[in-house]
Amino acid sequence: MDRSKLKLLLLTSIILSLALTTAISSDECDCLPGDANGDGVVDVADAVRGICWLFYPGFFCPPPYPYPTCSGDANGDCGFNVGDAVYIIGYVFKDGDPPPTCDQWRDGGGAFGGCGEIF
Numbered sequence: 001m002d003r004s005k006l007k008l009l010l011l012t013s014i015i016l017s018l019a020l021t022t023a024i025s026s027d028e029c030d031c032l033p034g035d036a037n038g039d040g041v042v043d044v045a046d047a048v049r050g051i052c053w054l055f056y057p058g059f060f061c062p063p064p065y066p067y068p069t070c071s072g073d074a075n076g077d078c079g080f081n082v083g084d085a086v087y088i089i090g091y092v093f094k095d096g097d098p099p100p101t102c103d104q105w106r107d108g109g110g111a112f113g114g115c116g117e118i119f
């Protein structure tokens with residue numbers, strides 16, 4: 001391998017390791033509580049996905065994405081169960097309270113106590 005290729009390889013590895021370190025250490029809160037299907041919106045499809053996973057977990061009913069608990073936890077009680085689907089239905093059809101923001105879910109705020117690390 002000649003010197004220029006070696007330099008390019010070294011530079012590429014440095015850039016990749018910096019990018020990876022930045023991504024891992026980022027404090028950005030990127031979970032949308034209640035968005036069980038990970039499409040960026042909390043709607044009835046998330047309630048359906050949650051119910052599907054709770055009762056028929058498997059290939060056709062995968063867990064909330066990308067975070068199995070935070071992404072499914074619409075009511076901010078740090079767990080994922082049927083109550084979250086009910087909460088979403090109330091939010092969508094009955095003008096109920098919205099799910100917590102990511103920061104509220106993680107750190108607490110408003111009516112939410114905070115669940116700590118996103119999982």
Ligand SMILES: [Ca+2]
Nearest residue numbers: 035039041046
């Ligand atoms: Ca969604």
Ligand SMILES: [Ca+2]
Nearest residue numbers: 073077079084
């Ligand atoms: Ca919940």
